[in-house]
Amino acid sequence: MMNELLWLCMLMLNFGLITLAWYFWGKQGLFIWIAIAGITANLQVSKTVILFGMTATLGNIVYAGSFLATDILSERFGKKSATRGVWVGFFSILAFTVLMQLALLFAPAPSDEMQIHLVAIFGLLPRIVLASLAAYLVSQSHDIWAFQFWKKRFPGPLWLRNNLSTGVSQLIDSLVFTLIAFLGVFPAGVMVEIVITTYLFKLIVALLDTPFLYLALRLRPPEKADTPGGE
Incomplete structure (x- = not known):
């Protein structure tokens, strides 16, 4: 049960940090968090753990939490700001990956003890990197579109558009990543x-982020937030 308790703690910490970033720095704080989440998730995903009797990657919480940040942006500022946040995350992941791949090309000093560990972490296959970037861009773009779509159809219940958009987007993310990364590598089963x-773990995170969405919007009401004209 230790892994499960740690998973729940990381879940609450992740949502709490997003809320704090929004409360103290508004829109810019969410942009910063999206960049942090993209890099952190791509590091944590290399570690697999047993959760509730199933094997899972560790990056699911931080990655899925980035959808909370874009939903706050989408709700308060609209599609343009949320899309900008997605591109901030995409650029952060891409730049970090390129820089670390370049770092691996340097010949280590005879006394160096880190190269072997860096290769183990950052020596990613191009196919995995492509899968990660494609899944991120497609799923996040769908999340923004779906959030605005359901907001127009059902302008009242915030929880409905939050869960409908994020729930489907997480499924798209899992499908795109798995197809690009593992098609022809593993059997269909x-x-x-x-x-x-x-998807199951991402969906749990998506459902649990709803109270934090309400909390975040209450903590920083419109009169204290950046205005859409600040685009």
């Missing part, structure tokens, strides 16, 4: 299992 288990 294994790929289906990967999609189901990955």
Whole structure:
């Protein structure tokens, strides 16, 4: 049960930090968090753990939490700001990956002890990197579109558009990543299992972020927030 308790603690900490970033720095704080989440998730995803009897990657919480940040941007400032946040995250992941791949090309000093560990962490196959970037861009773009779509259809219940947009977007993310990364590598049955288990954890995170969305918007009301004209 230790992993499960740590997972819940990380979940609450993740949402709490997003809320604090929004409260203290508004829109810019969310942009910063999206960049942090993109880099952190791509580091944590290299570690697999057992959660509730299933094998899962550790980056799901931080990555799925970035959808809370874009939903806050979408609700308060609209599609333009949320899309900008997505591109901030995409650029951060891409730049970090390129810089670390370049760092691996340097010949280590005879006394160096870190190269082997850096290779183990950052020596990613191009296919995995492509899968991660494609899944991020497609799923986040859908999340923004769907959030605005449901906001126009059902302008009242915030929880409804939050869960409808994020829930479907997380499924798209799992499908795109798995197909690009593992098609032809694993049998179809294994790929289906990967999609189901990955999506299950992301869906749990998506459902649990709803109270924090309400809290974030209450903590920083419109009169204290940046104005859409600040675009």
